[in-house]
Amino acid sequence: MVRSAGQLIRRQGISGTGMREIVADADAPWGSLRHYFPEGKDQLVTEALLYMGGVAGRMTERALRSDDVSTPGQLFARIVKGWRDEFLSAGYTAGCPLVAAAADVSANHDELRGVIAQAFELWQEPLAAALESRGVPAERSPQLAVLAISALEGAIVLARIRQDVGPLDVIVDELAPLLDAATGLHRDHLGG
Amino acid sequence: MVRSAGQLIRRQGISGTGMREIVADADAPWGSLRHYFPEGKDQLVTEALLYMGGVAGRMTERALRSDDVSTPGQLFARIVKGWRDEFLSAGYTAGCPLVAAAADVSANHDELRGVIAQAFELWQEPLAAALESRGVPAERSPQLAVLAISALEGAIVLARIRQDVGPLDVIVDELAPLLDAATGLHRDHLGG
Numbered sequence: 001m002v003r004s005a006g007q008l009i010r011r012q013g014i015s016g017t018g019m020r021e022i023v024a025d026a027d028a029p030w031g032s033l034r035h036y037f038p039e040g041k042d043q044l045v046t047e048a049l050l051y052m053g054g055v056a057g058r059m060t061e062r063a064l065r066s067d068d069v070s071t072p073g074q075l076f077a078r079i080v081k082g083w084r085d086e087f088l089s090a091g092y093t094a095g096c097p098l099v100a101a102a103a104d105v106s107a108n109h110d111e112l113r114g115v116i117a118q119a120f121e122l123w124q125e126p127l128a129a130a131l132e133s134r135g136v137p138a139e140r141s142p143q144l145a146v147l148a149i150s151a152l153e154g155a156i157v158l159a160r161i162r163q164d165v166g167p168l169d170v171i172v173d174e175l176a177p178l179l180d181a182a183t184g185l186h187r188d189h190l191g192g
Numbered sequence: 193m194v195r196s197a198g199q200l201i202r203r204q205g206i207s208g209t210g211m212r213e214i215v216a217d218a219d220a221p222w223g224s225l226r227h228y229f230p231e232g233k234d235q236l237v238t239e240a241l242l243y244m245g246g247v248a249g250r251m252t253e254r255a256l257r258s259d260d261v262s263t264p265g266q267l268f269a270r271i272v273k274g275w276r277d278e279f280l281s282a283g284y285t286a287g288c289p290l291v292a293a294a295a296d297v298s299a300n301h302d303e304l305r306g307v308i309a310q311a312f313e314l315w316q317e318p319l320a321a322a323l324e325s326r327g328v329p330a331e332r333s334p335q336l337a338v339l340a341i342s343a344l345e346g347a348i349v350l351a352r353i354r355q356d357v358g359p360l361d362v363i364v365d366e367l368a369p370l371l372d373a374a375t376g377l378h379r380d381h382l383g384g
Contacts, residue, residue: 013205013295013296015207015208016207016296095294095295098353099291099295099349100295102287102295102349102352102353103205103287103291103292103294103295103296103349104205104208104295113353113355116353117353117354120350120353120354143362143365143366144366146347146350146358146359146362146363147343147362147363147366147367149346149350150342150343150344150345150346150347150349150350150359150362150363151339151342151343151346151363152342152346153342153345153346153349153350154341154342154343154344154345154346154347154349155338155342155346157290157291157294157295157342157345158312158338158341158342158345160294161290161294161305161308161309161312162309162312163305166338167338167342170335170338170339170342171338171339171342171343173335174335174336174339174370175339178366178370
């Protein structure tokens with residue numbers, strides 16, 4: 001049910017996703033909802049968002065282990081490629097669940113806002129660590145993780161709206177060299 | 193009414209914003225709605241989104257005329273500062289109307305999706321032109337406009353979720369030098 005909720009939120013946001021729909025999508029008996037989520041929709045949504053944040057973190061760690069990822073720029077390209085492949089194979093209906101949730105709740109639901117912030121951390125921290133493991137200095141890696149996530153989130157919105165992966169390609173073209181330069185290997189060229 | 197709709201969409205998205213609320217916010221008589229927008233909510237939302245895209249474009253052009261904007265990096269910093277100032281003075285309740293609309297409709301409303309894409313163009317084209325007027329080569333300016341908009345949109349989401357302007361500061365720190373380097377003044381440092 002947590003997984004179903006996460007996937008439905010990607011397409012419809014929180015307010016657009018009903019409990020009945022989640023239960024039906026998960027093919028679960030209605031009674032199990034009350035059993036596992038006695039506090040109702042907010043509890044299920046909270047678990048779904050933290051689960052999805054964790055998925056993004058684990059995908060980052062998995063990307064790090066790919067054969068073709070040796071630099072921070074290649075890591076970023078690999079992460080973006082996951083979205084690119086999904087859009088091209090499955091269409092543009094599902095975006096990032098955290099952005100969908102943020103658009104929905106940030107104005108008037110402070111508790112859930114905190115959950116979304118926490119879910120973003122579950123992505124940002126492994127990404128900063130991954131950048132560091134590929135040579136980005138510790139003092140810059142949190143900042144570059146925020147830049148990478150910001151650019152990717154914005155490009156996902158643009159790609160879905162245009163039904164075109166172009167914006168994803170643009171951010172890789174522009175940011176992969178910037179991330180690689182941060183390793184200091186190119187320090188000479190940036191020092192001037 | 194178009195302006196009220198735009199502002200309400202920033203906070204609540206499209207599906208969360210009712211026609212009655214727009215009319216009340218605009219302090220307009222209920223009958224005027226039917227008069228000016230005979231096709232109903234979709235027509236009003238369409239005009240509101242195109243209006244907001246135009247506002248972003250005009251703000252970009254206005255930023256270009258500020259005394260402290262002579263490089264593309266300074267232009268970007270100025271645009272981001274508009275958001276920073278608003279968050280610090282008015283709080284984090286209102287985000288970008290185009291992202292709010294995108295989260296709401298992209299999955300199941302193809303016509304409105306096209307309108308949002310058009311509204312983004314009303315921002316991206318003046319931004320690309322502005323970058324070019326500050327020395328970015330014509331062949332790179334559309335790409336850098338997409339990068340700048342992507343990063344800003346993502347950072348707006350993160351800033352609102354964290355209730356902290358930090359992500360906006362990060363993207364300026366990282367992208368202003370990249371935009372300035374694109375003018376070719378620093379070509380020597382990037383050529384290696």
